[in-house]
Amino acid sequence: MSDEPLLKVENLHVHFATRRGLLASRRRMGQVKAVDGVSFEVASGEAFGIVGESGSGKSTIAASVMRLLRPTAGRILIDGLDITHLSEAALRPLRREVQMVFQDTKSSLNPYLTVEQIVREPLITYGLPSDRVRILEILARVGLGEAHIDRYSNQLSGGQRQRIGIARAIALSPRLIVADEPVSALDVSIQAQILNLLRSLRKELGLGFVLISHDISVVSYFCQRVGVMYLGRLVEQGPTASVMRQPSHPYTKALISAVPGRFGARAERRILLRGEAPDPISPPRGCAFHTRCPVKMGSICETFPPPYHRTAGGGWAACHLLSSQSQIAESQAGKVMI
Amino acid sequence: MRLIPISAATDPLLEVRDLQVRIPTRRGDLLAVDGVDLTVGAGEIVGVVGESGSGKTLTAYAIMGLLSAPAVISRGVIRFRGQDLQALAAEERGRMRGSAMSMVFQEPLTALNPVFPVGTQIRDVIRRHTNLSDRSIRGRILELLDHVGIAGPERVAAAYPFELSGGMRQRILIAMAIACGPSLVIADEPTTALDTTIQAQILELLRRLVRDDGISLLLISHDFGIVADLCQRVYVMYAGQVVEHATAGQLFDRPRHPYTSALLGCMPAARDGDAPLDTIEGTVPTVIDPKALCRFADRCGYAQARCTEQSPPRQTFGVVQDALCFRAAELTLPGLVTPSLTDGVLP
Structure with missing residues (x-):
């Protein structure tokens, strides 16, 4: 298992049945392909951004990696061990290794428990020492202390609550953290504190991260590699610096150029996409982005799903425009190629 | 005139x-x-x-x-x-x-x-x-x-x-x-x-x-x-007051209030992942019984004794810019130092 990456997601598909009508449970209308063939890898001490x-x-990818959802197809491997179909009992020791940090700290912390009780819960679950001294040790790791341990979550600020969420996640000494929009609800000065904390955990404890965010600047700061999602598929993946400075997929270009102010393109150079993302219940044929793509070529884009082409920056992008670049097999799409 | x-x-x-x-x-x-x-x-x-x-x-x-x-x-x-x-x-x-x-x-x-x-x-x-x-x-x-x-x-x-x-x-x-x-x-x-x-x-x-x-x-x-x-x-x-007024250009290139400058340093786009982001310790105060002091003083990296003893003056710079700070004229505060994410490559 030594050469295996910490997390490997292979050709992941998660489909949900859609139902309609009052007797909803009876009628299956169709399906939403929420995740439709996604592959990536995360090494220890590395942050992969989505x-x-x-x-x-x-978020469906996050829930699948946590095995809160059972994937429709594909595989999820932790240290080379396939967890895709493990039973709850068999998953239990693995849950220690993979923990989650949520966006909404109000709803993800139990309001009836004190900080001490919140952080103690996972320790009790796994029969680990959970005296007050141990809890204080964990709290110190996230920059909290005696002054906070007896409080309830609603007595804390948003930034402090997110620190509790992180303390709970690291209490079991996990190796991988799945963080779903961990700083989206916070003011910019507090956001910086939390990103610095997560960064020190990654560097000092060697934790791997899957960081999910709608905010390109957060991902580009925190993550070494990044994948760009559109309608259930990764359309581009690669080292963050090269994806940000030399995006290859037209959607990545538009997304980066849409960042307002001095961080994105100047207003007059901005690529404005027409319309909004199509309904995932009936995604467009061919390349799913063709309905909004400013550089669509024609029938090839409307008919054939684009293959993965290597990009100059050491990643890949799924776009017919890159057909002069060499292709890579779908099974290799998750591999780190640097 | x-x-x-x-x-x-x-x-x-x-x-x-x-x-x-x-x-x-x-x-x-x-x-x-x-x-x-x-x-x-x-x-x-x-x-x-x-x-x-x-x-x-x-x-x-x-x-x-x-x-x-x-x-x-x-x-x-x-x-x-x-x-x-x-x-x-x-x-x-x-x-x-x-x-x-x-x-x-x-x-x-x-x-x-x-x-x-x-x-x-x-x-x-x-x-x-x-x-x-x-x-x-x-x-x-x-x-x-x-x-x-x-x-x-x-x-x-x-x-x-x-x-x-x-x-x-x-x-x-x-x-x-x-x-x-x-x-x-x-x-x-x-x-x-x-x-x-x-x-x-x-x-x-x-x-x-x-x-x-x-x-x-x-x-x-x-x-x-x-x-x-x-x-x-x-x-x-900040805390109920306008601490700085400026053109958008001045705000990013030559901020005059330490709070503005500190906020710019907190932005993830201002750093690459090797350096920690600047932070502003503490929290925004709730102003109930206002005292004569700078409301940002306890979180400010440039605070001096007078900042907690008197209300700061509003100092003006040119036609538009002003800042509510004792030291606005003497300090050279960092603005946004980052290159744009999209450096040159995008059309």
């Missing part, structure tokens, strides 16, 4:  | 002087807005930027006359086209709201009534402020929807809010805001709930309304990027 807009499938 | 002709044209469209908003609490009166001066000229886009609790939204509500009890305006003057708004009768104020000045709210799903089609809701606004016939109103609604970039206005006018996407709903709110030809629109975080590519569309729409329709825009935002993108002048608020 950017994309609402409904692109980012 | 320049001679300025005395005429109505030189008066700003909106002028706020020494505005104070008080909220009584059990611990005493909270000064949520405290001594804010602000102007918006005709055809201008002006930003108010600040973190939660800075008082930016309450400033907007005070201007619109939408403060609800227990918050009250306890001091100051709000003049719109030279007219003192607080001297107006409630009825007159109500006629003005939605016609001469209007507001776009952050969360379009809660700002729209869920049980009426959106066309009906736009109709109600027009009916309240004009004497148009139903047929003309119908035409005006379709024209408005088309103007804010909605394809298939007939179909959308008949839709309920839940049937529309977030971006569409925000376009509807903008259509309602401009329905009666306002000269001032206040937009409170108009794109915060939207995806990046949709946000870019909405910002472009607001830019076009100012350019083509002669509307002035007061934009309230927590996002420096949006403010830099859209605004000519920006007010930075």
Whole structure:
């Protein structure tokens, strides 16, 4: 298992049945392919970022990696061990290794428990020492202390609550953290504190991260590699610096250029996409982006799903425009290629 | 000294002087807005930027006359086209709201009534402020929807809010805001709930309304990027006060208040992943019993003894820029040092 990456996601598909009508449970109407063939890898001490807009499938990937959902197809491997179909009992020791940090700290912390009780819960679950001294040790790791341990979550600020969420996640000494929009609800000065904390955990404890965010600047700061989601698929993946400075996929270009102010393109150079993302219940044929693509070529884009082409920056992008670049097999799409 | 002709044209469209908003609490009166001066000229886009609790939204509500009890305006003057708004009768104020000045709210799903089609809701606004016939109103609604970039206005006018996407709903709110030809629109975080590519569309729409329709825009935002993108002048608020006023360019290249500079250092885009981000330790104070001191002093990296002993002066720099800081003139504060994410490669 030594050469295996910490997390490997292979050709992941998560489909949901859609139902309609009052007797909803009876009638299956169709299916939403929330995640439709996604592959990536994360090494220890590395942060992989997933950017994309609402409904692109980012959070469904998070829930699948946590095995809160059972994937429709594909595999999820932790240290080379296939966890895709493990039973709850068999998953239990693995749950220690993979923990999650949520966006909404109000709803993800139990309001009836004190900070001490919240952080103690996972320790009790796994029969680990959970005296007050141990809890204080964990709290110190996230920059909290005696002053906070007896409080309830609603007595804390948003930034402090997110620190509790992180303390709970690291209490079991996991190796991988799945963070779903961990700083989206926070003011910019607090966001910086939390990103610095996550960064020190990654560097000092060697934790791996899957960081999901709609905010390109957060991902580009925190993550070494990044994948861009559109309608359930990764359309581009590669080292963050090269994806950000030399995006290859037209959607990545538009997404980066849409960042307002000095961080994106100047207003007059901005690529404005027409319309909004199509309904994932009936995604467009061919390349799913062709309905909004400013550089669509024609029938090839409307008919054939684009293959993965290597990009100059050491990643890949799924776009017919790159057909002069060499192709890579779908099974290799998750591999780190640097 | 320049001679300025005395005429109505030189008066700003909106002028706020020494505005104070008080909220009584059990611990005493909270000064949520405290001594804010602000102007918006005709055809201008002006930003108010600040973190939660800075008082930016309450400033907007005070201007619109939408403060609800227990918050009250306890001091100051709000003049719109030279007219003192607080001297107006409630009825007159109500006629003005939605016609001469209007507001776009952050969360379009809660700002729209869920049980009426959106066309009906736009109709109600027009009916309240004009004497148009139903047929003309119908035409005006379709024209408005088309103007804010909605394809298939007939179909959308008949839709309920839940049937529309977030971006569409925000376009509807903008259509309602401009329905009666306002000269001032206040937009409170108009794109915060939207995806990046949709946000870019909405910002472009607001830019076009100012350019083509002669509307002035007061934009309230927590996002420096949006403010830099859209605004000519920006007010930075902290703990109820305007701590800095500058052009968007000055704000990023040569900030004069340590708070502005510190916020720029917190932005993830300002660093690559090898360096930690700057942080501002502590939290925004709640101002209940104001003392004579700088409200940012306990979090400021440049604070001196006098900063906690006296109220700082407002120092001015050139025509536009000013900062509420003792050391504004002597300090050279870092601005935004980053190159753009998209360095050169994008078309």
